[in-house]
Amino acid sequence: MKEHDLVVLKGPVVEHGLVEGDIGTVVHLYEDGAAAEVEFARANGTTVAVVTLDAAQLRPVGDSEILHVRELAS
Secondary structure, rough: OOOEEEEOOOOOOOOHHHOOOOEEEEEEHHHHHEEEEEEEEEOOOOOEEEEEEHHEEEOOOOOOOOOOOOOOOO
C-alpha cells in the first residue's frame, strides 16, 4: 500500500457512514504502513470522510474487481 492507491474497506466505519466494500484513496501512510489516512469521496468528487485506519482494516483493489456505487445515507 502506498499513497494515492485505491483501497477497499474491510468493515464498516459507522461514525462516518462507511460500509464494507467502500473504496477510498490513501492520502498519507504512517510509520511502516501500519496505518493510513484514507479519503472516501462521493462519485462527484466531494469528500465524505478522511479517516485514519489500521492497515488491517484495508485491502488493495483487486485487478479483477469492478467499481460499484451505492446511495450514501444522509
